[in-house]
Amino acid sequence: MTALQLDSVSISFGPLHAVADLSIQLRPGEVYALLGPNGAGKTTTLNMILGFLRPERGSIAVAGVDALTDPLGARARIGYLPETVMLHPTLSAIENLTYFALLAGRKIDVTTARRLLDEAGLQSSAHERHSGSFSKGMRQKVGVAIALAKQANLLLLDEPTSGLDASAANDLSNVIRTASSRGIAVLMATHDLFRVKDVAHRLGILRSGQLVEERDAATLDPVALEQLYLQRLAS
């Protein structure tokens, strides 16, 4: 069963074709990077997969669940990490994780919460601190732990490394690799070519809502990837 299946998905905002005829398929454990400039349709694609936006045409299935007819069922199989993870500032990392896991229908105890936060790379001393004092990287790690707590089939990451320092971004790469090794498919919308090369198995380049290139990441070295990206945006 595919982890994610997008078939000819399209959506417009007035005269603007935000996403046009987009088809992507992800196998379990596969990491797919969706590249593209601002306004290319990356976040819109993620919003359609999450059911926040309804495509005008096409179909979306998450781990076999039709996201258009059963958006909640599909969402239950998705771990979602927005560009900026905004937690409840007055709750601790453990409480935030417990809260969002409960929202996803999973009750976790403190031991499990600590293990998940450790796996996400959040230092133990921060587990019980109120998240209001967290850096973006720390919030991102709690967001990863939330996604892991859901035991999702698919991880959606929206610009996951934006604003992170090198160390935090490296931690995130490790988390993505770990998730992938556990059979969780990852779709990440990003500008970060270095990170793509680092963790992605496949990549797709979106321009004006259309998928203009799709490659195996292993076939490209970093320089070739950058050149391909720039060419595709320019053409």
Added chain:
Amino acid sequence: MILPLLRLEIAMLRRDRRAWGALLALAIVVVLSCVSIAVENVRVEATKGDVAAAERQRWLGQGEKDPHSAAHYSIFAFKRAPALSALDPGGNPFLGQTVYLEAHHQNDMLYRPQQNASPLQRIGFASPAALIAGVAPLVVFLLAFTLVAQERERGTTRLALGAAIHPSMLVITKMLAVWASTAGLLVLPVAVMTLGQLTLSGQIDGDTLLRVFAWSAMFAGYLAVLAAIGIAISLRASNARLAMTMLFGLWIAFSLALPRAASTFVDTAKPLPSSQAIRQQMASEAPAFWSDEQAQRNKQELLARHGVSRLEDIPNPRMAELDLMERHSHEVFDRILGPFYDQVERQDRWFALLGFVSPTIAIQAGSATLAGTDFSHHRHFIDTAERYRRDLVNRMNADGMAHRAHGDERHTNDERLWSQIPEFVYAGPALGTLSMPAWPAFGALLVWLGVAATVLTITARELRP
């Protein structure tokens, strides 16, 4: 699953110092107001009990005299504070606590607690009911704003919706968190304190239990309406600033503007004659009895009633005439005061009907009824005291009429007769046994609950990150 979520939502509220601080401050004032009224009630009721006992002794010990003079000597009757008056004193502070029962007069009630009220009580913000009805909406809206509008502005809602929870569940949990916090801190403590106080003072019975339960349920329902409205507006407003403005405006409308407008409307649409005018009418109609023309008619009636042709043939013509006068005054009082009280109750019914315009009006109208402090309960006391007065006067007059006394002769009696008059003991009516002018308020609150639930459901359905 909902309970652990609720616990965390309440933890978020608790840790927001501004909103939770406002709630705690209000809760403290509500509890203090309840304690303050209860303590004052205990003091005043003890005084009333002492004075009533002294009155009884004064009545029994008035010595030998003409029974009609005894009817004039008479007693003070005291209205016990309703069991729930610490929750909502209603009109009690303005309505008087005692009435002097004497022949020929249905007197106004005396001693209005408002005369001795603290400045806070004088401006009408000193009871749990007034505070919860008037100030709680602001606090509830602040909590709803904290839990929803701020979260949306921050972006937390996006992560929450991405977690696969049904939006309705998310919204209902937040609404329950606001409701549980406010009902738990504002209504529950005063309800428990009142039950404790009633138990300690031996006033607890089925009726008081029912009243406390109904009062608490009504206020809990009111807070649920406010929580649902607060959450819905916070969700629908395009940004947090607009949400705050709308909620603040709604508080002003619900709690300040509309109740005053409703009161003015009712006063204008259903005006009452002044109590001065009523007293004047009673004073002018009762002496008409003494006109020469009326005196002739009375004489004929007395002769016919006793089946004689001369007043001298009536055993005690003076007492018979006084009895006739007394019965005439009853008819005058009933004819004037009955419709006047009906008008007051009609005003109350109209005010309660306007509860469909604002839930605060509905709660204001309904609360006093459940607490037993509205006008219909006060009227029950007036009617009970008046029945007692009439029985007393009629019994005195009957004793006089049963004994011959002509010219300057006077029949007298003593404690043997006075003790046949039972002590005045007032028990308030059980809930539901009176006509309740405020009943539309309960319907209005139910409608508000329905509307709030519908708005919340629709809002939840349309919730987008």
